[in-house]
Amino acid sequence: MLTKELMNLCRAMAEREGWHAEKCATAKDGGPSVSYRNHNPGNLRSSIFELGKRDGFAFFYNDFTGFFAMTYDIMCKCEGRTQTMLRPHHTLGDLIKIYSACEGNELESYISFVEKRTGYMRDVKLEEFVGKRKRLAELDF
Numbered sequence: 778m779l780t781k782e783l784m785n786l787c788r789a790m791a792e793r794e795g796w797h798a799e800k801c802a803t804a805k806d807g808g809p810s811v812s813y814r815n816h817n818p819g820n821l822r823s824s825i826f827e828l829g830k831r832d833g834f835a836f837f838y839n840d841f842t843g844f845f846a847m848t849y850d851i852m853c854k855c856e857g858r859t860q861t862m863l864r865p866h867h868t869l870g871d872l873i874k875i876y877s878a879c880e881g882n883e884l885e886s887y888i889s890f891v892e893k894r895t896g897y898m899r900d901v902k903l904e905e906f907v908g909k910r911k912r913l914a915e916l917d918f
Contacts, residue, residue, distance in 0.1 A: 778852075778907050778908045779848065779852065780906060780907060780908055782897070782905060782906045783848065783851065783852055783855070783906045783907060784848065785894075785895050785897075786851065786869075786891070786895055786897065786906055787818075787819070787844070787847055787848045787851055788894075789890070789891045789894035789895045790819065790847070790851070790873075790876070790891060791812075791818035791819060791844065791847065792890075792894065793887055793890050793891065793894075794812055794818060794819055794820045795810040795811075795812045795813075795820070796810065796812045796813055796817075796818035797809070797810055797812075797813055811832045811834060812834075814831075814832075814836075815831055815832065815834050815835065815836035815837065815843070816836060816837040816838065816839055816840050816842065816843035817834055817835055817836060817837055817843045817846075817847075818840070818843055818844050818847050819843070819844075819846070819847030819850060819851070819876075820834055821834065821835045821843075821846060821847060821850060822834060822835060823835050824837075824846040824849075824850065825846075826842055826845065826846040826849070827846070851872070851876070851906075852906075852907055854872060854875070854876070854903070855872070855903040855904065855906045855907045856903075856907050861875045863875060863903065864903070865902065865903050865904035865907070866902055866903070866904070867902070867903050868899060868900050868901060868902060868903065869888070869891070869892075869897055869898070869899050869900070869901050869903070869906075870888055870899035870900065871903075872903060873887050873888050873891060873899075
């Protein structure tokens with residue numbers, strides 16, 4: 778379920794992933810970041826919504842589609858609907874570790890960045906980002 782918490786998280790992660798139009802020192806031509814050129818704020822490697830691959834990442838029709846793809850991907854991870862083994866009881870720190878593939882100081886920097894931008898601490902459960910929904914099998918009739 779899309780929630781304001783999920784949207785805030787995605788905006789912070791997109792910013793950390795380098796989604797901006799300014800000149801990027803790591804870009805071959807000194808132009809915008811790969812993330813920005815590919816309309817891919819989450820630097821997704823693949824997505825069911827992609828048009829194809831460019832620079833090793835998925836590229837999308839426009840920014841809206843790319844942001845939706847990122848949000849959908851993170852929502853699925855928070856709900857435990859991916860192959861990442863993440864489940865709703867895992868934490869924001871767990872999500873960022875899986876999502877970013879960072880380690881050590883870089884991982885700590887990513888987590889701290891998201892904590893500062895969102896106000897959500899690393900130990901918040903993923904279920905907080907998608908709402909606490911019960912599955913049909915868990916409901917009492």
